Amino acid sequence: MSGLGELRNHGISEAADPRHEMANAWKIARKSNAQLPLVIVIALALVLVLLGKAQSGLFDQARIKVTDWLAPGLEVARAPARGFDRWLGSVTEIFSVYEENLRLKEENARLRQWRNVAIVMQNRVGRYQSLLHAVPDPKLNTVLARVIGRSSRPFVRTLILDAGTRNHTGPGEAVVDSRGMIGRIYLSGRRTSWVILLTDPNSRIPVTVATSAGDGGAVQAIMSGDNSPQPTLDLVSRTARLHAGDQVVTSGDGGLLPHGLPIGTVVAGSSGGWRVALLADAASTQDVEILKYSEPPEKLPPQAELPAEAAGLKPLAPPLQTRTEPPPVPETAPADALASRQQTPRPQPPDRGTE
Amino acid sequence: MALERGAGQGTATRMVAALVPVLCGLVCAFVANIPVSLTGGEVPPPLLALVPVYFWCLVRPDLMTPAATFAIGVMEDVLSGGPPGVRTLSFVLTYALVARQRDSFASLSGLAAVLGFASAAAFCCAVAWATVAVLNWRLPPVSPNVGELAMTVLFYVPTALLVGWLHHRLVGPLRSDI
Numbered sequence: 106m107s108g109l110g111e112l113r114n115h116g117i118s119e120a121a122d123p124r125h126e127m128a129n130a131w132k133i134a135r136k137s138n139a140q141l142p143l144v145i146v147i148a149l150a151l152v153l154v155l156l157g158k159a160q161s162g163l164f165d166q167a168r169i170k171v172t173d174w175l176a177p178g179l180e181v182a183r184a185p186a187r188g189f190d191r192w193l194g195s196v197t198e199i200f201s202v203y204e205e206n207l208r209l210k211e212e213n214a215r216l217r218q219w220r221n222v223a224i225v226m227q228n229r230v231g232r233y234q235s236l237l238h239a240v241p242d243p244k245l246n247t248v249l250a251r252v253i254g255r256s257s258r259p260f261v262r263t264l265i266l267d268a269g270t271r272n273h274t275g276p277g278e279a280v281v282d283s284r285g286m287i288g289r290i291y292l293s294g295r296r297t298s299w300v301i302l303l304t305d306p307n308s309r310i311p312v313t314v315a316t317s318a319g320d321g322g323a324v325q326a327i328m329s330g331d332n333s334p335q336p337t338l339d340l341v342s343r344t345a346r347l348h349a350g351d352q353v354v355t356s357g358d359g360g361l362l363p364h365g366l367p368i369g370t371v372v373a374g375s376s377g378g379w380r381v382a383l384l385a386d387a388a389s390t391q392d393v394e395i396l397k398y399s400e401p402p403e404k405l406p407p408q409a410e411l412p413a414e415a416a417g418l419k420p421l422a423p424p425l426q427t428r429t430e431p432p433p434v435p436e437t438a439p440a441d442a443l444a445s446r447q448q449t450p451r452p453q454p455p456d457r458g459t460e
Numbered sequence: 461m462a463l464e465r466g467a468g469q470g471t472a473t474r475m476v477a478a479l480v481p482v483l484c485g486l487v488c489a490f491v492a493n494i495p496v497s498l499t500g501g502e503v504p505p506p507l508l509a510l511v512p513v514y515f516w517c518l519v520r521p522d523l524m525t526p527a528a529t530f531a532i533g534v535m536e537d538v539l540s541g542g543p544p545g546v547r548t549l550s551f552v553l554t555y556a557l558v559a560r561q562r563d564s565f566a567s568l569s570g571l572a573a574v575l576g577f578a579s580a581a582a583f584c585c586a587v588a589w590a591t592v593a594v595l596n597w598r599l600p601p602v603s604p605n606v607g608e609l610a611m612t613v614l615f616y617v618p619t620a621l622l623v624g625w626l627h628h629r630l631v632g633p634l635r636s637d638i
Contacts, residue, residue: 142525142526142527143526143552143555143556143559145526146526146527146529146530146552147526147549147552147553147556149530150530150533150545150548150549150552150553151545151549153534153537153544153545153548153549154543154544154545154546154548154549154591154595155545156544156545157537157543157544157545157546158543158544158545158595161543161544164537164538164544167538168538168539168541171538171539172495175494175495179494179495179496182494182496183496186496253495254494254495254496255495255496256493256495256505256540256541257502257503257504257505257604258504258505258540258541258542258604258608259504259542259585259588259589259600259604259605259607259608260542260543260546260588260592260600260604261540261541261542261543263495263541265495299541306596306600306601331600331601332600332601332603332604333601333603388502
């Protein structure tokens with residue numbers, strides 16, 4: 106179905122001899138010295154790759170404008186696509202309904218036990234917090250959004266949401282569903298946003314693993330996507346030990362994401378190392394929340410506590426025992442006054458600690 | 461007078477026909493990158509834009525020029541959301557391969573023609589994979605590329621039939637004029 110075969114199949118041979126036509130076309134290509142522009146175009150493509158690596162803003166702007174333009178159509182197409190997806194899912198799952206039902210009943214009974222444990226623990230934590238006068242976690246503002254598009258390319262896995270800058274969302278904000286974190290926004294248009302999934306090869310976020318063994322400490326790690334359903338875990342400490350089933354949450358390091366967002370559980374990788382079985386399922390989720398989190402700016406300590414040398418200033422003079430007032434500047438000519446100031450030592454600011 | 465009008469119309473028609481391969485490639489890039497997945501994003505979409513590039517590179521290389529392939533690659537890059545320039549480079553290099561081995565590819569028919577396209581698509585996916593590996597300085601997983609290649613080959617036959625029909629209806633009749 107290519108080349109001469111296609112020409113024959115589509116009836117072009119009736120109009121003219123395809124061999125003659127093909128030879129004619131080749132003559133045109135060879136006559137126009139097609140090799141020269143090809144070399145130039147390859148060079149341009151290489152420049153484009155390097156330019157895109159150095160500065161991808163132009164591409165991103167074009168992408169988000171196209172997505173904004175497509176948004177109404179995507180919202181219309183969402184319902185039939187969702188219906189087909191459900192139908193496809195029901196077709197594939199209909200043969201395992203009985204086993205699935207038994208498994209869910211067993212899991213439900215086990216979860217009921219855990220629910221009671223969780224309620225007891227929640228009450229206990231509440232009592233401890235009131236005893237310690239603990240500062241409660243700040244409540245996060247959220248924006249509810251719907252998934253109107255999915256893209257699963259070999260080098261990028263994204264969702265497209267129907268919330269953009271007009272809903273006051275912006276790049277870097279975490280996207281979660283009812284089960285856990287899905288990803289974070291990396292492009293925001295006026296009406297739509299692109300979400301980079303945790304499974305995307307470009308996704309790397311700092312996480313905390315709550316180890317279940319030993320003293321129950323926390324292990325810091327970096328979770329990296331590699332286009333597989335389970336992202337990899339790179340431990341910061343080489344001596345830390347993990348176990349399958351340990352809980353993984355966001356660490357909040359860097360201040361981009363809030364601390365403690367549930368992500369998943371640790372599982373052993375098939376080729377060694379540890380991976381994370383995600384709680385959220387980006388393939389099936391339809392409604393998500395965008396967390397509007399911004400770490401409060403760190404307050405500067407009082408000026409007196411700042412080390413002057415760290416700022417490149419001269420160290421403060423030690424507090425004087427007897428303070429002498431600078432001599433009054435006589436009312437003389439400006440040149441004389443300047444000369445007298447240069448000779449007079451500058452008064453040091455009073456030391457707040459002694460006041 | 462009538463002859464001049466007819467000649468003018470013929471020139472306009474030829475210009476439109478000359479744009480058909482490029483427009484077809486751009487439309488294919490657009491359709492393949494509409495972010496609606498019927499499988500929940502589990503299956504990667506095919507590289508539909510590669511089909512018109514391959515087809516017209518064999519049949520009418522004067523209409524599917526390197527510059528046209530470059531434009532289609534840029535469109536694919538913008539819409540797919542991947543690393544900028546990767547698809548452009550892979551499309552242009554695939555075009556260069558097909559143009560260089562045009563005699564071999566054009567002589568194929570039937571199942572061999574599908575295998576010929578599959579080899580070109582495999583080269584395209586391999587170039588993209590290698591480019592991303594160099595850019596990120598680590599090896600990306602191979603399985604998504606294999607999935608994309610499989611989908612592209614799967615969609616080749618219906619897309620090639622459509623492209624061939626367009627060629628026959630819009631471009632083919634004007635072949636003798638050039």
